[in-house]
Every structure is written in C-alpha cells, then in structure tokens.
Amino acid sequence: MVTTAATSAFLPIASPASDSSGKTLGKVGGSIPANVDARGTSAKSKSSSSGKLRVNANAQAPPKVNGTKVGVIDGPKAEDEVAVSPPPRTFINQLPDWSMLLAAITTIFLAAEKQWMMLDWKPKRPDMLVDPFGLGRIVQDGLVFRQNFSIRSYEIGADRTASVETLMNHLQETALNHVKNAGLLADGFGSTPEMCKRNLIWVVTKMQVLVDRYPTWGDVVQVDTWVAASGKNGMRRDWLVRDSNTGDILTRATSLWVMMNKETRRLSKIPDEVREEIGGYFVDSPPIVDDDSxxxxxxxxxxxxxxxxxxxxxxxxxxxxxxxxxxxxxxxxxxxxxxxxxxxxxxxxxxxxxxxxxxxxxxxxxxxxxxxxxxxxxxxxxxxxxxxxxxxxxxxxxxxxxxxxxxxxxxxxxxxxxxxxxxx
Missing domain, CATH: 3.10.129.10 (Hotdog Thioesterase)
Structure with a gap:
C-alpha cells in the first residue's frame, strides 16, 4: 500500500485515474511535463540508469472515514522534503503590484496638494492675475499698453534700489512691445512695415524723466505707455510707472522721436503711408511731464x-x-x-x-x-x-x-x- 501510493506520486500518469466508483477524475492544476518532478528538477537521478525508482519512505496511505478517502493537511515540511513547484513565469505574473504603486502615487499627490494649499501664493489684487510678467496687453480702448516688471537682483545698485538704467530699459521694452502687440512691428527696432519698405527707423531727440521713488529688489512695477503726435514730423511717447501693489506713481517720462533714413543716416519726414499705420494709435493728451524748455x-x-x-x-x-x-x-x-x-x-x-x-x-x-x-x-x-x-x-x-x-x-x-x- 505504501509503495503504490508513493510510486503514483512520482511517476507520470499515462491515463486518467479513476476512483473506486469507476468515474474518471479530471486533472488537477494542469499537466506536468514528464521529465520534471514536483520540485522542478529532472525525474531521473544518477541512480535512475539502474532502473530503480525513488520512493518516499515517509509516504502514508490516506486515511478513510466510512470507506471514503479524506485528505490530510501536512504540517511544515523539512528542507529535504518535496516542495511545490512555482507557477511558470508569464507576462502577467511578472507585472508589478499595481495596487501598491497606485497607493504610493496617490499618497504623493495628496501630500503635494496639502503643501500647495498652505502656500500664500495668491496675488493681493485681482488685476495681477492677468499676465503679471508676460509681454503685457493693450488697455483703454487700444490706446495704452501696459506691462509689469519684477525688479531682479541684478537690476539694483549700491543703494539697494533699481538703477536709472533699469528704469530706462523698462521704458524702452514697453515701447517696443507696444508696437509688437499692435501688430505693427516689422524687421527693425520698432519699425512698422511701411517704414521698413523705405529704410526708415525711429530715433529719439529728447527725453525727460522724473523719478519720485525708486523700486527695490522684488518689487513689481506697472508701466503704461502711449503715443501722440508731435508737430508735423514727430511723435511723442509718454510713460507712467506705478507700484503694482500700492498704485503709487514712481516715475513719469516723456520723449520726442523723429524718423531717420537707415542708409543715409539723415532725418526724414513721416510718409503718409506710415502716418496712416500709426495715426489710429495717437492719443489727444498733453505730455505727462511739462516740457523743460x-x-x-x-x-x-x-x-x-x-x-x-x-x-x-x-x-x-x-x-x-x-x-x-x-x-x-x-x-x-x-x-x-x-x-x-x-x-x-x-x-x-x-x-x-x-x-x-x-x-x-x-x-x-x-x-x-x-x-x-x-x-x-x-x-x-x-x-x-x-x-x-x-x-x-x-x-x-x-x-x-x-x-x-x-x-x-x-x-x-x-x-x-x-x-x-x-x-x-
């Protein structure tokens, strides 16, 4: 009885087994290759060439209760006992544990969201939500261009305030961006398409600047600029610089510009075609700084x-x-x-x-x-x-x-x- 049970556990089954009632039993857990034993090693040992079979001496016949076989739950097996073979490696069982990965990602996002909500990043004024550091926008019925600047550490001087050159660069930048946003910027330094056809450029002839207060590092300034006619062949451009947080006026500036031929380097009259391009953007207002004559x-x-x-x-x-x-x-x-x-x-x-x-x-x-x-x-x-x-x-x-x-x-x-x- 012992020998028969042990032999059937290690030898391949040639035909489906039947119980005592004559019914055929289905395969359990799929078939196992004939040359692999329960531990996944070759069923043939060095002594298999002699025709002898390995027999588990500790195997016992399953007990019966009222004539019916009952399975027995074995206790912990020793290292030298037979171990169950792991399932074959497939694409599915090699994938990571997605539930654990999803839980980790969720934890990270929740922690990041909590930290973000704790930051006081929101601007103090609603108008700062609109393009605070971009190329600005045209306001007041398309006549005024507005742009914000943040004072950088490399733009301040020994007095810990923005230098006058920094302010002048802001004025020049807004003037060029005004032309660009109006759709008039062509190939040149602020030149319109009609100016480029005639090799004309703008040159400044006079500049007046009044500084009430200099911004400091980290301040955000709001620069407004607009243009107006100046005589028959000139243009005036004004600027107003404010503290974006308080609205206080920091700087006022006005300038006069004329046209010069890029090739001959001589001053030129404003052609009618150019006047038609820019005339719609002129405002009818006095200079923001009284002329120092x-x-x-x-x-x-x-x-x-x-x-x-x-x-x-x-x-x-x-x-x-x-x-x-x-x-x-x-x-x-x-x-x-x-x-x-x-x-x-x-x-x-x-x-x-x-x-x-x-x-x-x-x-x-x-x-x-x-x-x-x-x-x-x-x-x-x-x-x-x-x-x-x-x-x-x-x-x-x-x-x-x-x-x-x-x-x-x-x-x-x-x-x-x-x-x-x-x-x-």
Missing part, C-alpha cells in the same frame, strides 16, 4: 568741473540698427558725475537732448558741471543740479543734458516736482 548752456573744458575720457562702446552696446542704444548714453553721462553727489544724493530728474548717434568705433568724453545752489557743503546740501555733455573726442556733441539730485532718504523734503519754481 530751458536752453542747455554750452559746456567745454573750461566750464566743466569733471571730465571722463576714453569711453568706447562695446559690441553689446549696439542695437539692431548698428548704433549705440540710447539707454547707454545715460550711463556715460553719469560717468563724470562727482562721487560725493552719487554717495549722498539720488537722481530725481533729468533732461537729455540727443544731437547725433554714436557708432561702434567712436571714442567719447563725458563732462559735468555742478550748479552751486548756495546751500553750503555739497555732502550736506539739499537739491543739486548738474549740467552734462557727452561728446566725441573730435568735439562733436552727442548728448547734452541736465540732471537734478535730491538727498537720499529725504522723504521730508519731497520729490523734485515739489521744488519752488526758481529751483525747478
């Missing part, structure tokens, strides 16, 4: 207090029209400003008159004369005015200018716009 006095080696020589443009100072960008002139003008003024005062206003363009091979000189206000020592004085000249080494005038300076951190004195008439 005072004549700038002649400045030379004898009348200047400070002279800086050997200024040369770099390749990065040129714009797409191959002449020096007008913002660069501002930095050159201030190169000759005396250090005591730069240390104790901040620029409150300036007027610049552009006389001719500067090319990449030019060598320039910066001259400054300090106007004595009769208030004693310069370091302890109130408002100070300076006169400037940027010229070629050969003597040709590039830019003439006037700057006004107020003491730093002098909120009690007020802005330049509040000075008495005789001082302004």
């Amino acid at each position: 005072r004549k700038l006095p002649k400045l030379d080696d004898n009348t200047a207090d400070y002279i800086r020589t050997g200024l040369t443009p770099r390749w990065s100072d040129l714009d797409v029209n191959q002449h020096v960008n007008n913002v660069k002139y501002v930095g050159w003008v201030l190169e000759s400003a005396p250090l005591p003024i730069l240390e104790t005062h901040e620029l409150a206003g300036m007027t610049l008159e552009y006389r001719r363009e500067c090319m990449r091979d030019s060598v320039l000189q910066s001259l400054t004369a300090v106007v004595d206000k009769g208030v004693g020592d310069l370091a302890n004085s109130g408002f100070v005015e300076c006169q400037h000249l940027l010229r070629l080494e050969g003597g040709g005038e590039i830019v003439k200018g006037r700057t006004q300076w107020r003491p730093k951190y002098a909120d009690r004195i007020g802005s330049w716009g509040e000075l008495p008439a005789e001082s302004a």
